[in-house]
Amino acid sequence: MPRTVLITGCSSGFGAATARLFASKGWNVIATMRQPQADLGLGALTNVLVERLDVQDQASIGSAIETGLARFGRIDVLVNNAGFGLFGIFEATPADKIREQFDVNVFGLMEVTRAILPHFRANRAGVLVNISSGAGVFALPMISLYCASKFALEGFSEALSYELAPLGIRVRVVEPGGVIETGFGKRSELEAGGHASPVDYAGFVAVAERFFSGLRVARSGATSEQVAEVIYAAATDETDRLRYVATEDIAPLVTARRETSEEAYMAFMRSSVAPQLEG
Structure with a gap:
């Protein structure tokens, strides 16, 4: 029988591309999103079920899983893709936005995971694919909360992988960098525009915005479809691998963070990033 994947955040970007890829590979797909009316044609694909799932709404999580199981009988893979990023000075970010950042990117992901685990445990099988970011490996200013x-x-994800391995459940972490056409950056800019920074930060903010604009121009040109291929590879990998770097643009920073000493890494960051932010 075809395997089944449940994917969160399928209205655009990585989620939509991943849903289309899995469907093209013959999988049953439960494509979830906060507003199913935003579906751009996924529901018309064979073996794709579009369902409402808001990671901040516990009832919608359970309902989407139950409806998916009723339709397909089994779920083999969960792709936790839903998320967004705050951009701006930490001090200027309202407390409610800070809570929302964690409610969506962390606590919501945990609740979807918790809801699917009884099904995976009963099957003694399942794969959790959590979509992280280069920003989960190295830190940059202006995106401290993200x-x-x-x-x-x-x-x-790493700690959970140890807990779940004896139950036959694998955990994967996919780390993309900047992919311009996802719409992710546009939402981050809108979020940043909602609160002004203290005047003491004005010079730094101006330089940092130019720095990030330069990063956007210099990106690798990766697409959502290419990231979806890495997500699919992670979901179907039979090895014990945990992390997958999904775009080449972040590879130098990931290598510096993970394969050098703390001193060498900080020296690298200060020599490559800090001077640009001091100008």
Whole structure:
């Protein structure tokens, strides 16, 4: 029988591309999103069920899983893709936005995971694919809260992988960098525009915005479809591998963070990133 995947955040970007890829590979797909009316044609694909799932709404999580099981009988893979990023100075970010960042990127992901685990345990099988970011490996200014949420996801995923391995359940972490056409950056900019930074930060903010604009121009040109291929590879990998770097643009920073000493890493960051942010 075809295997089944449940994917969160399928209205655009990685989620939509991943749903289309799994469907093209013959999988049953439960494509979930906060507003199913935003579906851009996934529901018309063979073996794709579009369901409402808001990671901040516990009832919608249970309902989507139950409806998916009623339709397909089994779920083999969960892709925790839903998320967003805050951009701006930490001090200027309202407390409610900080809580929302963690409610979506961390606590919501945990609740979807908790809801699917009884099914995976009963089957003694299942794969959890958590979509992290380069910002879950290395930190940059102006995205401190996004980094914090993705660092939390990375630690949670690694610890969970040890708990679940004896039950036949695998955990995967996929780490993309910047993919321009996802719409992710546009939402981050809108979020940043909602609160002004103290004037003492004005010079730094201006330089940092130019720095991030330069990063966007220099990105690898990766697409959501290419990231979806890495997500699919992670979901179907039979090895014990935990982490998958999904775009080449972040590879130098990931290598510096993971394969050098703390001193060498900080020296690298200060020599490559800090001077640009001091100009």
